[in-house]
Structure formats: structure tokens, C-alpha cells
Amino acid sequence: MITQSLTKVLNSYGLISGFALIxxxxxxxxxxxxxxxxxxxxxxxxxxxxxxxxxxxxxxxTGGEKGLVDVPLLSGIGILGGAMLRDFAxxxxxxxxxxxxxxxxxMSGVIALIFGIFVSFIxxxxxxxxxxxxxxxxxxxxxxxxxxxxxxxVTGAAIGASSEVMALSIAAGLVKAILVMIATPFVAPYIxxxxxxxxxxxxxxxxxxxGVAGGLAATDxxxxxxxxxxxxxxxxxxxxxxxxxxxxxxxxILG
Amino acid sequence: xxxxxxxxxxxxxxxxxxLGDLFGVLIGIPANVGGVGIAMLxxxxxGSYLAKKRPLHPKTEQGIEFWSAVYIPxxxxxxxxxxVYGALSGGPAAILAxxxxxxxxxxMVPVLTKLGQKPDTSSEINENQ
Numbered sequence: 001m002i003t004q005s006l007t008k009v010l011n012s013y014g015l016i017s018g019f020a021l022i023x024x025x026x027x028x029x030x031x032x033x034x035x036x037x038x039x040x041x042x043x044x045x046x047x048x049x050x051x052x053x054x055x056x057x058x059x060x061x062t063g064g065e066k067g068l069v070d071v072p073l074l075s076g077i078g079i080l081g082g083a084m085l086r087d088f089a090x091x092x093x094x095x096x097x098x099x100x101x102x103x104x105x106x107m108s109g110v111i112a113l114i115f116g117i118f119v120s121f122i123x124x125x126x127x128x129x130x131x132x133x134x135x136x137x138x139x140x141x142x143x144x145x146x147x148x149x150x151x152x153x154v155t156g157a158a159i160g161a162s163s164e165v166m167a168l169s170i171a172a173g174l175v176k177a178i179l180v181m182i183a184t185p186f187v188a189p190y191i192x193x194x195x196x197x198x199x200x201x202x203x204x205x206x207x208x209x210x211g212v213a214g215g216l217a218a219t220d221x222x223x224x225x226x227x228x229x230x231x232x233x234x235x236x237x238x239x240x241x242x243x244x245x246x247x248x249x250x251x252x253i254l255g
Numbered sequence: 256x257x258x259x260x261x262x263x264x265x266x267x268x269x270x271x272x273x274l275g276d277l278f279g280v281l282i283g284i285p286a287n288v289g290g291v292g293i294a295m296l297x298x299x300x301x302g303s304y305l306a307k308k309r310p311l312h313p314k315t316e317q318g319i320e321f322w323s324a325v326y327i328p329x330x331x332x333x334x335x336x337x338x339v340y341g342a343l344s345g346g347p348a349a350i351l352a353x354x355x356x357x358x359x360x361x362x363m364v365p366v367l368t369k370l371g372q373k374p375d376t377s378s379e380i381n382e383n384q
Contacts, residue, residue: 171345
């Protein structure tokens with residue numbers, strides 16, 4: 001009887017359950033941050049990492065594709081962390097951004113976007129070749145998967161890749177997004193990621209919206225709008241270049 | 256009123272995403288072309304334009320600041336629904352492709368940051384060459 005009522009409330013007030021659950025997770029994370037790392041590792045970084053670990057187990061036990069959200073009682077997290085509220089909150093962070101900083105970094109952002117797509121594509125395509133894929137369609141699809149997990153399947157569908165290659169391509173993009181979330185706070189001091197300009201460049205190079213959003217949140221929330229602004233253009237540019245320029249270039253090279 | 260801020264944010268969001276989608280259709284790609292970025296630009300430049308004419312009421316600002324402040328919890332919720340299991344079960348090729356892409360992109364950050372910062376020195380080098 002108790003479980004029945006509890007399930008009913010948690011499910012029909014999903015978003016509210018999400019607020020409560022994420023709030024508790026944040027509290028635990030900041031507690032760990034203060035007591036075990038003396039605040040050196042941000043509470044937000046720990047919270048994001050906890051979220052990813054929980055999501056792994058969610059996927060392991062339910063066999064679904066949405067991590068913790070596939071666990072029946074926790075579907076509310078899906079609304080809270082879904083694309084709609086995520087984008088709304090990202091846009092809100094832009095309030096108070098200095099227009100001068102943005103104008104100064106504008107051009108570097110565009111250059112970073114182009115470089116970012118090529119660098120990630122070359123990395124992905126190189127690995128595809130090393131693993132024995134030799135046809136242009138597969139190499140391009142896996143390469144664009146390393147751009148983002150959206151560019152990969154969009155490109156693959158356009159040039160007719162097999163479903164096995166598409167799955168590989170999506171997985172490569174997921175690895176990238178997750179790794180950017182986890183690694184950014186650790187790498188940030190070494191790559192000079194501590195000012196709006198480098199954040200604009202970082203966003204353009206990494207491009208994965210979720211990766212950049214999570215990675216910068218865990219590093220320094222003040223940098224979030226700068227990185228997310230350039231990253232917002234990355235997937236679209238990738239979708240534009242993937243089935244066209246990148247595919248043609250790959251076919252030309254592989255013969 | 257707080258709702259004015261929330262509504263301003265909502266209007267910027269919708270307008271940005273609408274234009275982004277429109278661009279996507281125009282150039283024939285199945286993705287929103289920078290909708291979030293366009294919305295951010297609307298908020299940045301629109302906000303500073305409005306502030307110059309007449310500073311936003313603190314309550315109005317609170318309507319935007321609330322959403323900016325819950326950004327991190329929202330990102331945590333986003334992390335909790337990533338397909339981590341799918342990523343790790345993609346096999347060595349997928350993992351290596353992702354790791355290598357991130358590694359090389361990280362390396363490029365300081366390179367590009369330096370590239371634009373000292374335009375004088377870089378043009379000198381070009382001249383010397």
C-alpha cells in the first residue's frame with residue numbers, strides 16, 4: 001500500500017521528484033568535496049561524476065539508453081535534465097556576459113569550430129582505419145561520430161552506413177561527451193582554460209553540447225556561457241560538413 | 256515582476272531556436288543551426304540594449320538569474336541520463352576514437368588561444384619566413 005502510493009506520487013510529480021533527488025545528490029557531492037578534497041575538486045564535478053556512474057548502472061540494469069531515467073521511479077530526472085530545460089538554463093547563463101569579451105573572442109571561436117571538427121574527425125577516422133575499416137562510408141561515419149554522437153548518425157544515414165558502423169559511431173560520440181564532462185576540470189589548469197577567450201575556443205574545439213556544458217560547470221560556472229555559445233554551432237556545422245566535404249575528402253583519399 | 260524576466264528568457268529561447276531551425280531547413284541539414292547560440296546572443300545584446308534604455312528591474316533580473324543558478328543541477332540531471340553503459344559497451348574502437356578526439360582537442364586549446372592573442376609576433380614570424 002505504501003509503495004503503491006509512493007510510486008504514484010513520484011511518477012505523477014516527476015519533475016518535482018527530480019528536483020528533490022538532484023538536490024540531495026548536490027548536497028552529498030558538496031559534502032564530499034568539502035570533507036574529502038577540501039573543496040579542491042568542485043562539488044559540481046563530483047555531482048556530474050556521480051550522475052554518470054548512476055547512469056551506467058541504470059543502463060546496466062534496465063538495458064535502456066537513458067541511464068537513470070529508464071529506472072521507473074526516476075523518470076522525472078529526464079524532464080529536469082532533458083534538452084528543453086538544459087537549453088533554457090544554458091541560455092539563461094548568457095545574461096550578464098560581457099559583450100566586449102565576446103567580440104574579442106568571436107573570430108577565434110569561428111576558427112576553433114572549424115579546427116575542432118577536423119581534429120575530432122581525423123582522430124575518429126584514424127582509429128577506424130587502425131581497426132580495419134577501409135571503405136570511405138564506414139571511415140567517414142566513425143570519424144563524424146567522434147565529432148558528436150549526433151553528427152555521426154546523421155552523416156551515416158546520409159551516405160548509407162551499416163547499422164553496426166552507426167552504433168560504433170554513436171558510441172564514439174558518447175565516449176567523447178562523457179570524457180569531456182569528467183576530464184575538463186582536471187585538464188583546465190594545464191590548457192589555460194580560465195578566461196572567457198579560452199572558454200570560447202574550448203567550446204568550439206570540443207563542440208559536444210552536453211560535454212561542454214558539464215565540463216565547464218565542473219570547472220568554473222562563469223565560463224559556461226562563453227563555451228556553450230560556440231559549442232551551439234558545432235553540431236550543425238558538423239552535420240553540414242560530414243556528408244559533404246568530409247565524405248568527399250575521405251573517398252578521394254581512400255580511392 | 257519575476258515573470259517578465261522568465262518571459263524575456265523564454266522569448267529569446269524560442270526566437271533563437273526558431274531561427275536555428277529555419278537556417279537548418281534552408282541549407283538542408285537535419286539539425287538546429289546554432290539555435291541556442293542565437294538565443295544567447297539575443298539575450299546578451301538585447302539585455303544590454305534594454306539595460307541602456309532603462310535598467311531592468313531587479314525582480315525581472317531574478318527571473319533570469321534563477322534559471323542561470325539552477326544550471327548546474329540541471330546539468331547533473333543531464334549527466335544522469337547519458338548513455339554511459341552504451342558508450343562503454345561500444346568496444347575498444349569507439350572508446351579509442353572518443354578518447355583520441357578529446358585528447359587532441361584539449362591539446363589544441365592552448366595552441367589556438369596563443370594563435371590569436373599575439374597577432375604582432377605571429378605576423379613578424381611570417382615576415383621573417
